[in-house]
Amino acid sequence: MSTPDERVKPRLIECIRKEYITPNLIRVTFSCDDLLGFPEDKNGAGIKLFFANRESGTLELPWREGDKICWPEHKPVPRAYTVRQYRADTNELDIDFVAHNKTSPGAGWAVNCQPGDTIGLAGPGGPDPLLLPADWHIIAGDLSALPAISAILEELPSTARGVVFIEIDIPEDEHSLVHPAGVEVQWLVRAPQKDPLPILSAINKVTPPQDAVSISAFVAGENETVVACRKKLIGEYQLTRKNFYAIPYWKRGKNEETYHNERHEIMDEEY
Numbered sequence: 001m002s003t004p005d006e007r008v009k010p011r012l013i014e015c016i017r018k019e020y021i022t023p024n025l026i027r028v029t030f031s032c033d034d035l036l037g038f039p040e041d042k043n044g045a046g047i048k049l050f051f052a053n054r055e056s057g058t059l060e061l062p063w064r065e066g067d068k069i070c071w072p073e074h075k076p077v078p079r080a081y082t083v084r085q086y087r088a089d090t091n092e093l094d095i096d097f098v099a100h101n102k103t104s105p106g107a108g109w110a111v112n113c114q115p116g117d118t119i120g121l122a123g124p125g126g127p128d129p130l131l132l133p134a135d136w137h138i139i140a141g142d143l144s145a146l147p148a149i150s151a152i153l154e155e156l157p158s159t160a161r162g163v164v165f166i167e168i169d170i171p172e173d174e175h176s177l178v179h180p181a182g183v184e185v186q187w188l189v190r191a192p193q194k195d196p197l198p199i200l201s202a203i204n205k206v207t208p209p210q211d212a213v214s215i216s217a218f219v220a221g222e223n224e225t226v227v228a229c230r231k232k233l234i235g236e237y238q239l240t241r242k243n244f245y246a247i248p249y250w251k252r253g254k255n256e257e258t259y260h261n262e263r264h265e266i267m268d269e270e271y
């Protein structure tokens with residue numbers, strides 16, 4: 001069991017293999033001594049990855065001095081990702097990257113990476129729990145949220161009930177997921193000219209079972225969808241921060257640097 005200090009220690013992690021799960025989703029598997037002691041109970045949790053500095057092209061990681069994080073002269077580029085799965089028996093960590101881009105720090109690195117390439121990792125962090133136990137669940141997101149959604153589905157009790165909506169750009173990104181029989185998974189292929197917010201439309205059509213007294217929800221992914229679904233679900237089911245994780249992960253047309261502050265304002269809103 002790692003100490004809280006070890007959990008936040010930036011680690012240098014090495015790619016040992018990669019595979020395309022679907023045309024737009026790449027699984028990169030990492031293993032190295034720096035990963036030893038990584039927590040086993042954090043599948044689906046957020047992590048910060050560090051990529052090479054844009055100007056120097058070098059990767060230098062921050063380090064800790066007591067409670068303080070110290071940054072190198074050539075700061076690495078940070079991006080938020082998710083622990084898809086860590087296997088302590090083989091000391092292997094899977095991270096699933098959306099291959100939306102060939103040149104951006106996160107996706108571009110994954111598209112181009114080869115075994116032996118390294119990046120930095122800090123975390124894992126929250127949320128904890130990813131989804132509050134309840135009689136019925138609404139779970140939704142796009143491919144960027146699928147690592148968290150997959151981890152949630154794998155850990156739900158076999159008796160769990162609910163609906164899952166996953167927005168994808170092309171039908172080929174649909175693939176099988178492990179989930180309880182009582183949780184229905186629907187893949188929604190994006191067609192913005194017909195419906196700009198298919199997850200919201202799907203949520204608008206669902207009705208919880210009559211015997212469902214408690215509801216909990218998880219929605220993540222593109223900004224506009226998350227903001228709209230958050231408003232809908234809070235209004236309809238009076239969900240609060242305690243039983244509803246609703247965090248935008250990225251915004252169309254903005255990179256992480258230009259979107260960061262707006263995302264944090266949305267994250268900090270009370271509900």
Ligand SMILES: Cc1cc2nc3c(=O)[nH]c(=O)nc-3n(C[C@H](O)[C@H](O)[C@H](O)COP(=O)(O)OP(=O)(O)OC[C@H]3O[C@@H](n4cnc5c(N)ncnc54)[C@H](O)[C@@H]3O)c2cc1C
Nearest residue numbers: 080081082098100104105106107144249251253254255256
């Ligand atoms: C807590 C958390 C967990 C996350 N987990 C994951 C994860 O496990 N896997 C994952 O792939 N992403 C995940 N994300 C989202 C990821 O951080 C962003 O998509 C990030 O912008 C990717 O960085 P980049 O360098 O590839 O693109 P950026 O340099 O940030 O952006 C470049 C361009 O690509 C666009 N873009 C960014 N992301 C996407 C996308 N998903 N689809 C289409 N266009 C996009 C931007 O709008 C911009 O125009 C997570 C985000 C958060 C906050």
